[in-house]
Amino acid sequence: xxxxxxxxxxxxxxxxxxxxxxxxxxxxxxxxxxxxxxxxxxxxxxxxxxxxxxxxxxxxxxxxxxxxxxxxxxxxxxxxxxxxxxxxxxxxxxxxxxxxxxxxxxxxxxxxxxxxxxxxxxxxxxxxxxxxxxxxxxxxxxxxxxxxxxxxxxxxxxxxxxxxxxxxxxxxxxxxxxxxxxxxxxxxxxxxxxxxxxxxxxxxxxxxxxxxxxxxxxxxxxxxxxxxxxxxxxxxxxxxxxxxxxxxxxxxxxxxxxxxxxxxxxxxxxxxxxxxxxxxxxxxxxxxxxxxxxxxxxxxxxxxxxxxxxxxxxxxxxxxxxxxxxxxxxxxxxxxxxxxxxxxxxxxxxxxxxxxxxxxxxxxxxxxxxxxxxxxxxxxxxxxxxxxxxxxxxxxxxxxxxxxxxxxxxxxxxx
DNA sequence: CGTCCACAGGAATGACGGGCGG
DNA sequence: CCGCCCGTCATTCCTGTGGACG
Numbered sequence: 001x002x003x004x005x006x007x008x009x010x011x012x013x014x015x016x017x018x019x020x021x022x023x024x025x026x027x028x029x030x031x032x033x034x035x036x037x038x039x040x041x042x043x044x045x046x047x048x049x050x051x052x053x054x055x056x057x058x059x060x061x062x063x064x065x066x067x068x069x070x071x072x073x074x075x076x077x078x079x080x081x082x083x084x085x086x087x088x089x090x091x092x093x094x095x096x097x098x099x100x101x102x103x104x105x106x107x108x109x110x111x112x113x114x115x116x117x118x119x120x121x122x123x124x125x126x127x128x129x130x131x132x133x134x135x136x137x138x139x140x141x142x143x144x145x146x147x148x149x150x151x152x153x154x155x156x157x158x159x160x161x162x163x164x165x166x167x168x169x170x171x172x173x174x175x176x177x178x179x180x181x182x183x184x185x186x187x188x189x190x191x192x193x194x195x196x197x198x199x200x201x202x203x204x205x206x207x208x209x210x211x212x213x214x215x216x217x218x219x220x221x222x223x224x225x226x227x228x229x230x231x232x233x234x235x236x237x238x239x240x241x242x243x244x245x246x247x248x249x250x251x252x253x254x255x256x257x258x259x260x261x262x263x264x265x266x267x268x269x270x271x272x273x274x275x276x277x278x279x280x281x282x283x284x285x286x287x288x289x290x291x292x293x294x295x296x297x298x299x300x301x302x303x304x305x306x307x308x309x310x311x312x313x314x315x316x317x318x319x320x321x322x323x324x325x326x327x328x329x330x331x332x333x334x335x336x337x338x339x340x341x342x343x344x345x346x347x348x349x350x351x352x353x354x355x356x357x358x359x360x361x362x363x364x365x366x367x368x369x370x371x372x373x374x375x376x377x378x379x380x381x382x383x384x385x386x387x388x389x390x391x392x393x394x395x396x397x398x399x400x401x402x403x404x405x406x407x408x409x410x411x412x413x414x415x
Numbered sequence: 416c417g418t419c420c421a422c423a424g425g426a427a428t429g430a431c432g433g434g435c436g437g
Numbered sequence: 438c439c440g441c442c443c444g445t446c447a448t449t450c451c452t453g454t455g456g457a458c459g
Contacts, residue, residue: 106444325422345448350423366423370457373421
């Protein structure tokens with residue numbers, strides 16, 4: 001392979017190599033395909049459940065469970081799209097609103113989304129939540145519609161904000177004279193029920209639909225379904241698709257991940273100027289996807305989290321195999337001093353460590369060391385080179401990775 | 416078998432910036 | 438422009454706790 005010299009070459013090469021992809025868009029995970037293989041059962045179930053609204057009677061509330069990439073969102077959107085079309089055809093007064101609770105983030109924004117779907121104008125912010133809710137109810141009553149509310153990733157909202165919104169929504173029908181609402185909750189977390197008020201739970205779980213993870217063969221079907229549209233004829237090896245499916249199935253049957261792998265593998269092949277996507281491209285893609293994910297998270301970390309990460313990194317330089325909260329806090333304070341930041345409280349740092357653990361940058365485990373107290377054992381969850389690189393890219397913190405804290409010797413000495 | 420370490424992690428509270436209605 | 442509300446991040450204070458040591 002010859003090295004490319006000018007940008008023009010890059011562009012020309014790209015233009016002459018369009019034969020890998022036919023339609024890349026199809027591999028994006030917000031794309032809703034015409035066919036959803038292996039989800040007939042769930043689609044029929046949901047379809048049957050919402051069907052009564054076409055005759056003007058309200059339908060049950062429903063709860064949909066399943067891990068990420070099991071087709072919950074796609075299947076639900078698919079059914080509701082069809083439902084809307086059918087309703088239009090029949091002139092049935094049906095409204096549908098899809099809200100992703102995690103993206104919306106707060107009760108306020110969820111509600112304002114619902115209002116928007118009704119055509120009720122609300123300001124982006126500034127109103128009390130109760131006020132927005134009243135306007136929502138008012139709009140609903142005025143339009144005399146049956147309104148189906150889909151709350152995707154609802155577990156994220158409940159965990160962060162509690163279940164008040166959900167409680168109010170399940171009760172909204174009691175105060176409406178003309179409109180009716182039905183709620184479809186979608187959750188990634190199977191244990192999520194425990195967070196709910198029993199009253200909300202019973203009202204919401206009138207119907208439950210579970211989306212099992214896909215196995216490798218099912219994933220292959222899904223990939224082929226899309227690949228036929230996304231890739232040019234013969235640009236994709238069977239074995240590459242099989243490998244994508246196998247890798248994703250090994251994780252937890254995540255179709256989204258499988259599609260990502262396939263897309264990135266295709267892009268890699270295209271960049272190489274190859275004519276077909278091979279297993280090798282998929283393997284590269286796997287590394288690439290993971291690497292990109294971590295780098296992305298690292299870059300967007302708040303500065304204090306970065307310093308905490310650096311503290312763990314520095315402690316890792318000693319022969320100690322893990323660090324504990326107290327030692328990390330000591331070094332953290334010193335690093336803050338060094339770079340002119342005012343250190344946060346130990347409580348907060350403890351919280352930051354837990355957050356870093358959640359996103360996988362650290363491994364933290366609560367242990368008891370008997371009379372030597374209860375603490376967290378902490379290790380880096382990613383390659384050390386990644387941490388070094390992050391700091392090299394940051395003007396303010398660049399020196400920290402090379403810095404040798406005063407208390408380091410003391411710490412490594414005592415254990 | 417009780418003690419007591421070194422924190423974990425919940426709750427209440429506060430500071431601050433942003434955005435709106437009036 | 439004021440007053441109000443929101444959401445975020447942080448602090449302070451607090452109670453809880455597994456298990457090695459004496």
